[in-house]
Amino acid sequence: MNYKLLKSQKKFLEIPHNYSLDVCIYQGGFGSGKTFAGSLLGVLLCLKYPKIIGLVGAQTYALVRDTTLTSYFEHLSNIGFKEGREFSFNKSEKILEFKNGSRVLFRHFDEPNKLKSLNLGFAEIEEMSDVPEETFKMLLGRMRQTVQAGWKDFTYRIFGHTNPENRRGWIYNTFVKSKKPNYRLIIAPSTENIHLPKDFCKDLKRAYDEKYYKMNVLGEFEEGDNALVVRDFTEENIRKLNYNEGLDLHITCDFNVDPMCWLIAHKDDSKVYFIDELALENATTSSACDEFIRRYPCHKGRIVINGDASGDNRSCQSEYTNYVIMRNRLCAYGYRNVKFDIRTFNPPIRNRIAAFNAMVKNSEGERRLFVDPQCEKLLYNIENLKYLEGCSRLDLPSYYQIKNLPGTKFLGHPFDAASYLVEYYFPIVSVF
Numbered sequence: 001m002n003y004k005l006l007k008s009q010k011k012f013l014e015i016p017h018n019y020s021l022d023v024c025i026y027q028g029g030f031g032s033g034k035t036f037a038g039s040l041l042g043v044l045l046c047l048k049y050p051k052i053i054g055l056v057g058a059q060t061y062a063l064v065r066d067t068t069l070t071s072y073f074e075h076l077s078n079i080g081f082k083e084g085r086e087f088s089f090n091k092s093e094k095i096l097e098f099k100n101g102s103r104v105l106f107r108h109f110d111e112p113n114k115l116k117s118l119n120l121g122f123a124e125i126e127e128m129s130d131v132p133e134e135t136f137k138m139l140l141g142r143m144r145q146t147v148q149a150g151w152k153d154f155t156y157r158i159f160g161h162t163n164p165e166n167r168r169g170w171i172y173n174t175f176v177k178s179k180k181p182n183y184r185l186i187i188a189p190s191t192e193n194i195h196l197p198k199d200f201c202k203d204l205k206r207a208y209d210e211k212y213y214k215m216n217v218l219g220e221f222e223e224g225d226n227a228l229v230v231r232d233f234t235e236e237n238i239r240k241l242n243y244n245e246g247l248d249l250h251i252t253c254d255f256n257v258d259p260m261c262w263l264i265a266h267k268d269d270s271k272v273y274f275i276d277e278l279a280l281e282n283a284t285t286s287s288a289c290d291e292f293i294r295r296y297p298c299h300k301g302r303i304v305i306n307g308d309a310s311g312d313n314r315s316c317q318s319e320y321t322n323y324v325i326m327r328n329r330l331c332a333y334g335y336r337n338v339k340f341d342i343r344t345f346n347p348p349i350r351n352r353i354a355a356f357n358a359m360v361k362n363s364e365g366e367r368r369l370f371v372d373p374q375c376e377k378l379l380y381n382i383e384n385l386k387y388l389e390g391c392s393r394l395d396l397p398s399y400y401q402i403k404n405l406p407g408t409k410f411l412g413h414p415f416d417a418a419s420y421l422v423e424y425y426f427p428i429v430s431v432f
Contacts, residue, residue, distance in 0.1 A: 003040075003078075005037075006030070006032075006033055006188070006192055006193060006194075006381075007192065008026070008028065008033070008037075008186050008187075008188035009026075009033055009036070009037040009040075009188075009194060010181075011039065011186050011218070012024060012026045012037050012038075012159070012186050013037070013040070013041055013044070015155055015157075016184075017181060017182055019154060019155070019181065019182035020156060021140075021143060021155065021156045021157070021158070022155050022156070022157045022158075022159075022182055022184070023140075023157075023158045023159070023182060023183045023184070024157070024158075024159045024160075024183075024184040024185075024186065025128055025159070025160045025161070025162065025163075025170075025171065025175055025185055025186070026038065026159070026160070026161040026186050026188060027161070027162055027163070027164055027185060027186065027187050027188070027219050027240045028161070028163070028186075028187065028188030028189065028190070028219040029163070029190035029191075029215075029216050029217040029218060029219045030190055030204070030216055030217060030293060030342050031190045031193055031196050031200065032188040032189065032190050032192065032193055032219060033188065033193055034161035034162070034188070035067050035068055035071050035126070035159065035161060036071060036072075037162070038068065038124050038126070038159060038161045039056075039068055039071035039072045039074075039075055039124075040075055041124070041157075041159060042054055042056060042072065042104060042122065042124050043075045043076065043079075044101075045102075045121070045122050045157065046098050046102035046104060047098070048098070048100070049102065049121060049148070049151050049154060050098075050100035050101050050102055050148065050150070051100070051101040051102060051148050052102045052103075052121040052122065052145065052148075052151075053102075053103050053104075053105070053110055053118070053119065053120050053121055053145055054102075054103070054104045054105070054120060054121060054122040054123065054124065054383050055104070055107060055115070055118060055120050055122075055123045055124070055139070055297075056057075056072075056105070056106050056107070056123075056124045057107045057108060057109050057115075057124070057125060058105055058107070058108060058109065058125070058126035058127055058130070058131070058423070059108065059120045059127065059130045059131055060108050061094075061106070061107070061108040062155070063108075063126055063127060064106050064107070064108065064126060064149060065106070065375070066270055067126060068106070068124070068126045069096075071108055072096060072104070074103040077168075077271060077407075080115075081233070085099075086098065086099050087099065088243070091325060092093065094106040094107065094121065097403055098203075102393055105251070106119070107131075109131055109135045109293040112132075112134070112135045112138050114206060115138065115139070115142065116142075118142050118146055118147070119142065119144050119145045120139075120144070120156075120166065121143075121145040121154075122141045122142055122143075122156065122157040122158070122159070122330050123139045123142065123143070123157075123158045123159075124158075124159055124160065125158070125159070125160035125161075125162075126160070126161065127138070127162050127163070128160035128161065128162040129162045129163065129164070129165040129169070129171055130162075130261065130431045131160075132170075133169075133170035133174075136158075136174075138171070139158060142157065143158065149228075150156070150309050153377075160413070163215065163216050163219075164215040164216070164219060164220060165221070166222050171430070172221055176221070184270070187219045187220065188219055188220070189206070189217065189219045190217045190219070191217070191218070191415055195206055201217055203419055204217050205217065205363050205364070206362065206363070206364060206429070207283075207362065207428065208354070208357075208358050208362060208363055208364060209231060209232060209357040209358050209360065209361055210232075210353050210361075210362075211231055211232075211242075211357075211364050212363075212428075213363045214359065216354070227386040227387050228383075228384040228385070228386055229353055229386060230260065230323040230353075230356060230357060230360060230382045230385065231357050231361075231379075232357070232360055232362070233360050233361075233382050233383075236367055237360055237361075237367055237369060237370055237371060238371055238372075238373060238379070239370050239371075239372070240372060240373065241266075241273050241274075241370060241372040242275075243266075243275055244266065244301075245296075245298060245299050245300050246300050246301050247266050247300065247301045248266070248267070248301050248302045248303075248304050249264065249265075249266065249296065249299055249301060249302070249303055249304070250263075250264065250265040250266070250304045250305075250306055250421060251263075251264060251266060251303065251304070251305050251306070251307075251326075252265065252305075252306040252307045252417050252418060252420050252421035253305070253306070253307030253308060253322070253326075253420075254307060254312050254413045254414070254416040254417040254420070255285065255307075255308055255310070255322050256282070256413060257282065257283065258281050258282050258283070258409065259279055259280060259281050259283070259409055259410055259413055260278065260280045260281075260283040260284075260285070260288045260327040261277070261278070261279050261377065261413040261414045262277065262278040262279075262288060262292070262307075262414070262417055263276075263277050263278075263375065263378060263414065263417045263421065264276035264277065264278070264292070264295075264296075265297055265418075265421060267421075267425060271359075271368045271369070272359060272369050272370070272421065272425070272426070273366065273369070273370050273372075274369075274370070274371045274372060274375050274378060274418060275372050275375075276372065276374060276375065277296065277374070277375045277376070277377055277378055277414060277432065278291055278292060279376075279377040279410055279413075279414060281288050281409075285322045285325045285326060285329075285332045286325055286329055289325070289326055289330060291331035293326075293329075293330070293333050297337070301337075302307045302337045303330060303335050303337065303338045303339070303341055304336070304339045304340075304341055304364070305323065305326060305327075305338065305339070305340050305341070305343060306341050306420055306421040307342060307417060307421070308346065308416065308417075308420060309343050309344060309345050309346045309419045310346065311323050311340055311342070323340060323342070326338075341425075342424075343424060346420075347423055347427075349394065349430075351423055351427065351428055352416075352420065352422070352423040353419065353421035355423040355426055355427055355428050356369070356418070356419045356422050356423070358426070358428060359426055362411055368426075369422065375414075375415040377410045378415065379408070380410060380411070380414070380416055381411060381412070381414045381415040381418075382415070384411060385411060385412065385415055392428055394412065396411060396412045397409070397411055397412075406414045
């Protein structure tokens with residue numbers, strides 16, 4: 001392989017100690033070469049130690065399949081290896097096997113108990129910040145494959161790659177706060193990668209909010225322990241907004257019977273204005289349309305519908321999808337110019353959060369998202385939606401919390417509706 005490795009990638013591959021186990025995490029920004037380095041190390045271990053058994057996993061198999069597995073195949077192609085000659089891949093078993101007997105198992109971690117019987121020589125973790133600490137600890141106990149004859153200077157290795165956590169959780173505690181001598185953290189900023197397009201990082205700085213830029217371009221940990229999902233939202237983002245019957249009027253939807261949450265907005269090429277909201281309990285899509293018609297009976301511009309991609313799926317309660325119901329209802333009333341701008345599938349929640357924060361305030365101090373005070377449920381979400389302690393998942397109310405505190409049912413849904421629109425028109429650009 002004729003690779004010109006980055007400084008951080010070299011540090012990641014090499015072991016600077018004599019312990020029998022090396023635990024290393026490659027934390028970097030977009031385009032910093034994380035997955036490239038991880039899959040390269042996996043390939044090298046398989047070639048150096050015949051019959052080694054490795055595990056490559058992430059919280060979902062789709063992430064493993066679409067990123068890490070693809071990167072393994074790219075490395076093998078660059079070496080000159082051919083499938084069926086130097087290696088084979090069993091799609092049903094999801095096992096990559098080399099001619100020398102080395103094997104790599106590609107798995108998801110959604111059911112970690114199924115991994116307890118494995119005896120491994122190495123494990124690679126994709127998007128480590130999404131993986132619970134308990135899964136990581138379980139993998140530590142799997143580093144027990146019998147050392148084979150000829151394995152000179154062998155070291156068990158667990159390595160992962162990730163963007164920084166949204167909160168200082170178990171990765172920060174394990175690799176910074178209470179670091180062991182054989183635990184290594186390598187921080188690789190996107191700016192280090194000389195192979196990226198010119199002005200790539202400068203463009204990202206203009207697109208991202210300041211904290212997102214520091215985390216996902218510079219690779220730094222979040223400063224402090226800010227649990228709020230929406231950052232830097234101030235009174236400057238709240239203003240009395242005017243409805244204009246001649247402009248495009250956007251309806252962005254999150255579909256639930258209780259509650260049904262839609263946001264009403266105007267937008268231009270650079271800004272979004274949330275002028276109104278529909279937050280209805282025990283509602284149907286048809287009744288929500290009726291409420292919209294009651295509020296905006298004389299709209300002359302286009303109606304543009306955004307929102308949850310799953311709204312285009314049929315349910316057992318209706319022969320029509322939610323969006324078909326909306327179109328039929330609005331057209332029956334008399335709206336003739338109804339357009340749909342909806343993704344074929346929903347982007348990851350982290351993408352929507354990043355896009356929303358970048359519009360609230362980017363790294364250059366520009367505010368491009370504004371909310372009318374009458375959008376009370378959206379403002380409630382902005383002020384109260386948080387991450388779970390020590391991870392990147394949202395802290396959403398349980399069934400029992402909603403039962404005892406009915407107002408909490410509105411936590412999550414209005415933000416989902418708003419962020420679908422924002423991410424659709426102003427997505428975060430990233431490189432993987």
